Amino acid sequence: MLTKQTAIQNIRAFNRFYTDVIGLLNKHLLDSDYSLAEVRVMYEISVGKEVQASQIMAAMSIDKSYLSRILKKLEKDGIITKSLSPQDARALSISLTAKGKKLFDTLNKASDHQIGQLIETLSSAQQQELVSHMHSIISILNK
Amino acid sequence: MLTKQTAIQNIRAFNRFYTDVIGLLNKHLLDSDYSLAEVRVMYEISVGKEVQASQIMAAMSIDKSYLSRILKKLEKDGIITKSLSPQDARALSISLTAKGKKLFDTLNKASDHQIGQLIETLSSAQQQELVSHMHSIISILNK
């Protein structure tokens, strides 16, 4: 039976390992014109369809001023549109433009491809096992 | 039977989830005088006992100029000592000072504490399961 201290050390080792995995997977985004944060903003808009800046802020725990600048850039690039929320004149209603959807889709496919490479040497069974362990971790940590 | 595409989507969901976990755990370091990169450098020196800058570079995939500045700060703060390697006069031999060891130990304990909080509501059995899933992921991905 292992102690809590041992568990902690093992979790830290995993964190170091997985930080590197994530870093590796995200590296390809450096070749795009958009930063990790910008892509994550697009993701939040994409899943929410129509979101307010404050919702993105909450989802990402990002500074509102920083977010404001990101949204400005994305709007300038024609990736998103901002319109005043009808319910609340302080708030913006943000959504991806057709161009934005297309770009996001392209970035997504590139990300998928990266992960595809990560697991390509694994058998189908191993891939399923991997996913299963990930689900378990999420479910344990969400307790 | 799930497809590879489904596996990829699940892995991406896990990555988003775990990125947040890691972000949360690292947040406490913001209160220290040292950045994530600086602490990671201390870690590399600590596990290597006596390392060269080039080894840290390789381990962290960090720019050598950036590393040089980090080491300069750590030396100035009395955290590390740099001495010329006897075998190679181009290279530095770097190690933690007593002060550096103490600091690193303190930071480590704080990190341990963070993880302790993350898992404190879990039963001992659940903690072991968590670690076991983590080990499995490492072992699958290292194939």
Place this chain on the structure above:
DNA sequence: ATAAAATAGTGGACTTTGTCCACTATTTTG
């Protein structure tokens, strides 16, 4: 109804973090 407090977002000014490149000093290779 209305004054005070809260919320949504913007922009200025700044710090931190990270990158690129040219350079010196050694060591290795052919």
Place this chain on the structure above:
DNA sequence: CAAAATAGTGGACAAAGTCCACTATTTTAT
């Protein structure tokens, strides 16, 4: 021993992120 490779430094800059003050609304409490 000359050419190429390696180790590290520092200048100059770019990217990422933070803090604060501000305007414009909306909500809350009296």
